[in-house]
Amino acid sequence: MALVLIGGLVLVAVAVTLFVRALTAPRLRTVEALSHIPSYGYTGVPEADRSEARNALDELASALGTTAGRYITSMREDALRKQLIAAGFYRVPPRRFVGYQLLAGLATALLFVWLLVLAGSGGGVILLAILFGGFIGWMVPRFIVSRRARTRFEQIEYDLPELIDLLVVSIESGLGLTGSLRVATERMEGALGDEMKLMLHEQQMGLAPDEALRSLLDRCDTDGIRSFVRAVLQGEQLGVSIGQIMRNLALEMRKKRRQKAEERAQKAPVKVLFPLVFLIFPAIFVVILGPAVFPIIEIFGGD
Numbered sequence: 001m002a003l004v005l006i007g008g009l010v011l012v013a014v015a016v017t018l019f020v021r022a023l024t025a026p027r028l029r030t031v032e033a034l035s036h037i038p039s040y041g042y043t044g045v046p047e048a049d050r051s052e053a054r055n056a057l058d059e060l061a062s063a064l065g066t067t068a069g070r071y072i073t074s075m076r077e078d079a080l081r082k083q084l085i086a087a088g089f090y091r092v093p094p095r096r097f098v099g100y101q102l103l104a105g106l107a108t109a110l111l112f113v114w115l116l117v118l119a120g121s122g123g124g125v126i127l128l129a130i131l132f133g134g135f136i137g138w139m140v141p142r143f144i145v146s147r148r149a150r151t152r153f154e155q156i157e158y159d160l161p162e163l164i165d166l167l168v169v170s171i172e173s174g175l176g177l178t179g180s181l182r183v184a185t186e187r188m189e190g191a192l193g194d195e196m197k198l199m200l201h202e203q204q205m206g207l208a209p210d211e212a213l214r215s216l217l218d219r220c221d222t223d224g225i226r227s228f229v230r231a232v233l234q235g236e237q238l239g240v241s242i243g244q245i246m247r248n249l250a251l252e253m254r255k256k257r258r259q260k261a262e263e264r265a266q267k268a269p270v271k272v273l274f275p276l277v278f279l280i281f282p283a284i285f286v287v288i289l290g291p292a293v294f295p296i297i298e299i300f301g302g303d
Contacts, residue, residue, distance in 0.1 A: 061099030068102060069095050085219050086149035088191065101141050108137030152191045153222050159192040160224040161257065164250040171243040177232065178209065195220055210236070224253055 069077070080094040089097075112133035116126050163184055170180035178200075185196040195216060202212045213229045227249060235245045 058096060061103060062093070062096045063099065064102045065093075065095030065097065065099035068098050082218070083145055083149060086152065087145045088148065088152055088194070089145065097141070097145075101138050104141055105134040105137035108140075109133035153220065155190055156192045156195065156220055157222055157224045158257065159188065159190060160228065161250050161253045163188055163192060163196070164228070164246050164253065168243055168246045168250060171246065177236075177242055178203065223256070227253070 077094040080097065084090075084092050084094065084097060109130045110133075112129035113126055116129050121129075166184035166187060167177075167180045170183045171177065175183065181196065182200055185193060185200060188196060198219075199212045199216045202215060203209060207215070210233055213232060217225055217229045231245050231249050232242070234240070235242045
């Protein structure tokens with residue numbers, strides 16, 4: 001029993017560490033994202049030395065994910081890889097992520113079992129706890145990745161009009177599209193800046209500009225990026241002024257951003273209704289009706 005408890009504590013510590021790291025990990029820079037692709041011939045900033053424990057944990061997760069991939073035929077690696085890239089986890093292969101999910105599920109199940117054993121619960125409850133804990137541990141990493149990808153896409157959509165404004169100024173000053181993208185990208189930070197830098201690095205590695213734009217769209221399939229890629233490709237094919245296209249596109253995106261803000265403002269009263277009814281109104285009723293309730297209780301109690 002002591003060995004089981006010690007093993008459970010170790011796995012719980014590993015799961016908590018991974019969970020906290022996933023929540024607090026900053027956005028990966030583009031240079032770091034490409035430094036592990038030696039076949040492209042690009043070398044970025046050297047990666048910091050990783051601890052042996054982290055390397056061993058990565059190897060264990062990769063082995064578990066590879067083993068699970070042999071038996072789980074429904075595991076779609078392409079969709080999972082696309083989701084990880086959308087969340088900014090460029091360095092995490094899909095099978096390693098599945099291994100982390102298995103470790104998190106096992107650690108959560110052992111944690112639940114340990115708590116129930118201390119509480120003196122029976123075997124049936126422990127079995128249900130194993131199933132429930134394994135499911136929770138399996139789903140939490142996927143939820144973190146989905147939430148991070150959604151937040152990242154929202155930030156990209158919000159920053160895109162500023163990028164297009166910089167492109168308009170650069171193009172109208174005489175620079176070409178690639179030069180304007182490079183100048184604008186140097187002044188952009190966050191997820192959009194990382195993605196644009198990655199697109200420029202792909203062009204430097206030999207990818208055609210239209211292919212690099214389509215690769216950007218594959219990584220960030222949002223409405224704004226889709227409109228941006230379509231406008232650039234159509235402008236190059238039809239020979240239309242890119243500056244005017246970018247100016248119209250920036251105006252359209254700002255209108256969309258204003259419409260989204262108005263939509264959120266209209267949803268706010270509905271979202272406030274639930275905490276208002278279940279949290280605020282009961283407290284107000286207690287404060288207002290409380291002084292009147294006690295005399296009424298005394299009057300009826302005295303009869």
